[in-house]
Amino acid sequence: xxxxPPRNHRATVELRRGELTELCERALLVSxxxxxxxxVLAAATAEAELLGRRPVGVSHLVDYVDGFRNGRIxxxxxxxxxxTAVISTVDCRxxxxxxxxxxxxxxxxxxxxxxxxxxxxxxxxFTAGELDYYIRRLNRRGLMGLACANSPALVTVAGARxxxxxxxxxxxxxxxxxxxxxxxxxxxxxxxxVAVREAAMxxxxxxxxxxxxxxxxxxxxxxxxxxxxxxxxxxYKGGNIALLVEVLAxxxxxxxxxxxxxxxxxxxxxxxxxxxxxxSVDALDPGYLSRLDAQLDRWKADYGxxxxxxxxxxxxxxxxxxxxxxxxLRSLATAEG
Amino acid sequence: xxxxPPRNHRATVELRRGELTELCERALLVSxxxxxxxxVLAAATAEAELLGRRPVGVSHLVDYVDGFRNGRIxxxxxxxxxxTAVISTVDCRxxxxxxxxxxxxxxxxxxxxxxxxxxxxxxxxFTAGELDYYIRRLNRRGLMGLACANSPALVTVAGARxxxxxxxxxxxxxxxxxxxxxxxxxxxxxxxxVAVREAAMxxxxxxxxxxxxxxxxxxxxxxxxxxxxxxxxxxYKGGNIALLVEVLAxxxxxxxxxxxxxxxxxxxxxxxxxxxxxxSVDALDPGYLSRLDAQLDRWKADYGxxxxxxxxxxxxxxxxxxxxxxxxLRSLATAEG
Numbered sequence: 001x002x003x004x005p006p007r008n009h010r011a012t013v014e015l016r017r018g019e020l021t022e023l024c025e026r027a028l029l030v031s032x033x034x035x036x037x038x039x040v041l042a043a044a045t046a047e048a049e050l051l052g053r054r055p056v057g058v059s060h061l062v063d064y065v066d067g068f069r070n071g072r073i074x075x076x077x078x079x080x081x082x083x084t085a086v087i088s089t090v091d092c093r094x095x096x097x098x099x100x101x102x103x104x105x106x107x108x109x110x111x112x113x114x115x116x117x118x119x120x121x122x123x124x125x126f127t128a129g130e131l132d133y134y135i136r137r138l139n140r141r142g143l144m145g146l147a148c149a150n151s152p153a154l155v156t157v158a159g160a161r162x163x164x165x166x167x168x169x170x171x172x173x174x175x176x177x178x179x180x181x182x183x184x185x186x187x188x189x190x191x192x193x194v195a196v197r198e199a200a201m202x203x204x205x206x207x208x209x210x211x212x213x214x215x216x217x218x219x220x221x222x223x224x225x226x227x228x229x230x231x232x233x234x235x236y237k238g239g240n241i242a243l244l245v246e247v248l249a250x251x252x253x254x255x256x257x258x259x260x261x262x263x264x265x266x267x268x269x270x271x272x273x274x275x276x277x278x279x280s281v282d283a284l285d286p287g288y289l290s291r292l293d294a295q296l297d298r299w300k301a302d303y304g305x306x307x308x309x310x311x312x313x314x315x316x317x318x319x320x321x322x323x324x325x326x327x328x329l330r331s332l333a334t335a336e337g
Numbered sequence: 338x339x340x341x342p343p344r345n346h347r348a349t350v351e352l353r354r355g356e357l358t359e360l361c362e363r364a365l366l367v368s369x370x371x372x373x374x375x376x377v378l379a380a381a382t383a384e385a386e387l388l389g390r391r392p393v394g395v396s397h398l399v400d401y402v403d404g405f406r407n408g409r410i411x412x413x414x415x416x417x418x419x420x421t422a423v424i425s426t427v428d429c430r431x432x433x434x435x436x437x438x439x440x441x442x443x444x445x446x447x448x449x450x451x452x453x454x455x456x457x458x459x460x461x462x463f464t465a466g467e468l469d470y471y472i473r474r475l476n477r478r479g480l481m482g483l484a485c486a487n488s489p490a491l492v493t494v495a496g497a498r499x500x501x502x503x504x505x506x507x508x509x510x511x512x513x514x515x516x517x518x519x520x521x522x523x524x525x526x527x528x529x530x531v532a533v534r535e536a537a538m539x540x541x542x543x544x545x546x547x548x549x550x551x552x553x554x555x556x557x558x559x560x561x562x563x564x565x566x567x568x569x570x571x572x573y574k575g576g577n578i579a580l581l582v583e584v585l586a587x588x589x590x591x592x593x594x595x596x597x598x599x600x601x602x603x604x605x606x607x608x609x610x611x612x613x614x615x616x617s618v619d620a621l622d623p624g625y626l627s628r629l630d631a632q633l634d635r636w637k638a639d640y641g642x643x644x645x646x647x648x649x650x651x652x653x654x655x656x657x658x659x660x661x662x663x664x665x666l667r668s669l670a671t672a673e674g
Contacts, residue, residue, distance in 0.1 A: 083453060083621065086453065086454050087454060115421045116420060116421040119453075158642040158643050160640040160641055172581050184580070184581075186574050233571040233574045233575070235571065237571060240509075243647065244521075247629065251621045253625075258635075283420055284420065284426060284458055298595075299497065303497040304497055304498040305494070306496045310577075
């Protein structure tokens with residue numbers, strides 16, 4: 001008598017950093033990315049995956065590949081513009097924010113080290129991907145970082161009938177002694193749009209704090225929410241944070257969220273903005289980082305707090321991937337345009 | 338037959354800016370403030386009152402007067418330290434944050450205009466008062482501003498058993514054409530501590546989103562909440578904003594919130610910190626402010642949003658005050674030490 005195959009008859013696939021990065025890079029090159037773009041984005045994608053941040057890892061690379069294939073991401077080189085002693089801007093020309101940041105990074109770090117503070121503002125780029133990626137690169141160089149990015153409109157604020165601002169993430173990170181980092185990276189929406197889409201696919205209700213329908217009324221229907229708008233986290237105060245991010249991210253000329261074409265279909269760049277602030281904490285107080293490090297330990301020992309929510313960022317040497325996603329990645333990496 | 342007096346037998350008192358400012362100034366001088374401190378704080382207090390922001394107007398001045406009388410606020414002069422081309426720090430020496438900012442302002446504005454960006458970080462000051470005050474002074478000079486202040490611990494985050502961070506306000510403001518401002522000023526707590534105290538005095542329940550009891554459990558008892566801790570707005574994401582504010586505000590050496598003595602009793606300065614960032618938007622994009630201004634009108638016309646929540650800041654020529662508060666102010670202004 002034939003047995004039915006076990007439900008998990010295929011094991012998950014383990015990929016080490018080298019192979020993972022190479023597959024991502026090949027998938028990008030095949031889809032039309034320039035070599036420089038492929039190198040930067042493959043490294044960023046692998047890093048997110050190895051940190052366990054799957055929604056911004058390989059599964060998000062699929063959006064980038066589709067973006068290159070359909071012309072939403074241009075294979076262009078960013079143009080760096082020095083504005084003042086501490087400000088540079090980058091016209092990403094419809095290309096990648098990660099690439100624009102790569103071009104701005106040496107000057108950003110040099111000027112932050114010299115003057116204590118420096119800003120790089122990117123415009124006309126694809127959506128930023130994992131925002132902590134930008135912060136990690138600063139933290140590794142001993143700099144504190146704050147980053148804001150806007151994105152096509154999904155979130156209603158200030159009583160708007162539909163989406164007005166993007167999910168507009170904000171990321172912040174401080175390099176502590178002994179390689180520890182204090183960091184967070186969060187969307188300004190109460191939940192991720194993909195969480196609503198998943199609930200809709202499973203025909204499950206959603207909390208009323210997540211979204212409104214197309215008339216602006218609270219809803220528990222995920223379908224109605226997809227036709228409506230996400231809510232900001234924390235009511236009007238979270239909406240204010242989304243506004244702060246919108247203004248800072250668009251300062252150098254990125255499109256406002258309501259005007260940004262979608263990141264997941266069509267042939268036009270979202271053309272949004274990203275701003276990254278780098279701070280050399282020593283310029284303000286050479287003892288600060290040690291004091292903050294000790295404070296985190298005190299918060300734990302004396303107040304029962306769990307600073308791990310800000311400091312646990314474990315990058316594994318390899319990742320486990322579902323066979324489906326692995327096959328998709330391999331197929332993208334070998335496809336001919 | 339004698340009639341009982343009408344319930345509102347005393348009219349509210351109308352005070353114009355000049356008289357209001359003078360009364361505040363005299364109250365401060367009598368309580369031991371230096372002339373410079375009295376001038377700066379009286380102007381700030383009158384402005385908040387005329388903007389209708391009563392909790393940070395004259396009723397808060399009473400806390401400052403008590404602070405000077407009991408030595409929680411020192412009649413000291415701030416010491417300005419130039420750190421780099423774009424960063425200055427101010428040791429407020431136990432005095433007023435508003436006074437420290439006053440001393441830093443000319444250099445802050447000059448350097449923001451020259452380099453596009455500048456920071457003033459204050460330490461060892463009394464709690465900051467109305468944070469939008471700092472932003473308005475930048476906006477009037479055509480500069481965008483972001484300010485963060487920490488304060489004695491009231492808010493639990495990261496699972497702490499009790500208060501770990503202050504109500505840690507964040508304020509942001511952009512000067513738009515035609516004198517319009519886009520601005521907000523918000524605490525990182527879900528509600529103000531005074532709102533919980535009022536509920537306790539009226540023996541009314543509070544929403545579970547406001548606070549926890551002394552064991553960290555959600556509570557609807559205002560009394561239990563006063564013995565416990567406030568919650569951040571918007572769950573852990575609001576807690577992350579409180580952390581961001583804590584780090585930025587303490588960068589130049591202000592005490593962490595858990596270590597800050599209370600602002601409303603005792604003889605020791607809270608000795609907290611304030612950071613103010615000034616940005617010359619023209620340095621990034623000379624057309625930005627006009628574009629943002631037009632965008633606000635579009636958000637209203639095309640999306641049904643109400644940008645008034647960010648732009649309505651009407652400063653009246655006079656304020657209406659309760660007779661009780663007016664008598665208290667007059668009595669403070671005439672008392673002998």
